[in-house]
Amino acid sequence: MTAGKQKSARPAASAKRRHLLSTAWRLFYRDGYRTVGIDTLLAEADVAKMTLYNHFASKEDLIVAVIQRRSDEVLDGLVGAVKAAGRSPERRLLAVFDWLKTLFASDDFKGCAFVRALSEYPDPGHPIHHAAWTHKLAVRKMLAVLAAEAGVKDPGALADALRLLIDGALVAAHATRSAKPAIVARQAAANLLKAAR
Amino acid sequence: MTAGKQKSARPAASAKRRHLLSTAWRLFYRDGYRTVGIDTLLAEADVAKMTLYNHFASKEDLIVAVIQRRSDEVLDGLVGAVKAAGRSPERRLLAVFDWLKTLFASDDFKGCAFVRALSEYPDPGHPIHHAAWTHKLAVRKMLAVLAAEAGVKDPGALADALRLLIDGALVAAHATRSAKPAIVARQAAANLLKAAR
DNA sequence: CAGAAAATAGACAAATCTGTCTATTTACGG
DNA sequence: CCGTAAATAGACAGATTTGTCTATTTTCTG
Numbered sequence: 001m002t003a004g005k006q007k008s009a010r011p012a013a014s015a016k017r018r019h020l021l022s023t024a025w026r027l028f029y030r031d032g033y034r035t036v037g038i039d040t041l042l043a044e045a046d047v048a049k050m051t052l053y054n055h056f057a058s059k060e061d062l063i064v065a066v067i068q069r070r071s072d073e074v075l076d077g078l079v080g081a082v083k084a085a086g087r088s089p090e091r092r093l094l095a096v097f098d099w100l101k102t103l104f105a106s107d108d109f110k111g112c113a114f115v116r117a118l119s120e121y122p123d124p125g126h127p128i129h130h131a132a133w134t135h136k137l138a139v140r141k142m143l144a145v146l147a148a149e150a151g152v153k154d155p156g157a158l159a160d161a162l163r164l165l166i167d168g169a170l171v172a173a174h175a176t177r178s179a180k181p182a183i184v185a186r187q188a189a190a191n192l193l194k195a196a197r
Numbered sequence: 198m199t200a201g202k203q204k205s206a207r208p209a210a211s212a213k214r215r216h217l218l219s220t221a222w223r224l225f226y227r228d229g230y231r232t233v234g235i236d237t238l239l240a241e242a243d244v245a246k247m248t249l250y251n252h253f254a255s256k257e258d259l260i261v262a263v264i265q266r267r268s269d270e271v272l273d274g275l276v277g278a279v280k281a282a283g284r285s286p287e288r289r290l291l292a293v294f295d296w297l298k299t300l301f302a303s304d305d306f307k308g309c310a311f312v313r314a315l316s317e318y319p320d321p322g323h324p325i326h327h328a329a330w331t332h333k334l335a336v337r338k339m340l341a342v343l344a345a346e347a348g349v350k351d352p353g354a355l356a357d358a359l360r361l362l363i364d365g366a367l368v369a370a371h372a373t374r375s376a377k378p379a380i381v382a383r384q385a386a387a388n389l390l391k392a393a394r
Numbered sequence: 395c396a397g398a399a400a401a402t403a404g405a406c407a408a409a410t411c412t413g414t415c416t417a418t419t420t421a422c423g424g
Numbered sequence: 425c426c427g428t429a430a431a432t433a434g435a436c437a438g439a440t441t442t443g444t445c446t447a448t449t450t451t452c453t454g
Binding site: 030031032034035110111115116118119120121122124129132133136157160161163164165166167168169171172174175176177181184185187188191192194195 | 228229307312321326333357358361362363364366368371373374378381382384388389391392
């Protein structure tokens with residue numbers, strides 16, 4: 001994914017970069033992309049400013065990297081949940097919503113990092129907006145595969161509808177600090193799946 | 198709604214206030230609540246700074262007022278769309294999604310102002326976050342009434358599910374600059390309605 | 395027309411923002 | 425152990441942020 005020359009690639013360099021990314025993720029997700037300043041991040045990570053600007057061209061660049069890294073995490077989590085769900089196509093598809101439920105139940109859940117990025121950078125042409133939407137497209141693709149496995153007539157159409165349920169649940173779970181939207185979404189998904197085949 | 202003393206209530210005063218609110222709405226919705234500064238807003242509205250701080254206690258207070266005003270607009274729009282849909286309970290309920298479609302088709306559509314507020318102020322205890330969620334609760338109530346009219350078994354449950362579809366569609370329409378998510382949501386809503394009764 | 399309320403321009407404070415630059419120190423590999 | 429690359433501290437620029445204060449002018453009402 002992260003294309004680029006790692007010619008000399010000292011281990012320490014990558015370690016600093018990873019450390020910056022994880023600290024940035026934690027602060028950005030807790031307080032917001034625009035709210036958290038570079039100085040705050042550097043103080044929290046205990047890293048010098050020039051180190052950050054040596055690894056990332058700008059704050060915008062850092063945020064895009066944070067989003068891509070988080071996207072990988074989420075997709076990995078979803079793949080794992082689907083695998084653990086066994087062979088039944090219906091169970092595999094609904095496993096996505098069970099995964100959501102555990103996400104919502106986490107103490108530090110503060111909504112969807114991607115929806116929040118889309119909102120904080122509302123211009124669709126903005127690189128951060130684009131990076132966040134790219135993640136949503138990847139999720140849609142995964143849903144379409146699961147829908148096809150389940151033998152529905154139009155997997156793409158079902159995937160589109162399920163993604164609406166998921167994003168809606170993410171928003172509702174954020175504001176209500178409850179896992180219930182995952183249950184609502186799961187039930188609705190089951191109904192839509194039945195209607196689609 | 199807007200409780201408070203309007204003791205002397207000079208017309209001119211209210212006019213300034215309304216002018217500030219409409220300019221604030223336009224800029225905040227176009228570029229984001231945090232991005233737009235007070236000075237920018239004042240320059241655009243051609244109003245003095247002390248006038249603003251005479252009508253609103255703070256920027257936060259102004260944003261809350263903008264959100265409440267927008268909420269009234271949206272609810273009025275929805276009520277109108279439902280009324281225009283006639284008597285069929287199913288048509289009335291689906292009219293919400295037709296209204297969404299025209300919203301999405303607007304040139305300056307930039308996502309849901311309330312979802313964006315929830316995201317820009319991710320702390321659920323924040324007054325702006327709370328004001329935005331209050332709107333979503335009002336929409337849910339309206340959906341529950343329509344669901345009850347349609348004679349479904351559990352109107353609250355259907356309203357919850359429909360709200361997920363709506364918020365998901367708002368997010369998708371924003372990022373894709375397309376009205377298609379309204380069609381997807383409408384179809385899914387019709388399926389859920391059928392399954393619910 | 396007189397008096398009161400509202401709006402104005404503009405300076406100002408105090409903090410914060412991202413990004414650049416330099417000089418120094420640390421750390422690692424051959 | 426030496427040379428190179430990475431990381432550091434900290435100053436600095438230049439712009440921007442919200443909110444306050446004052447002195448003046450406009451505007452409306454009785």
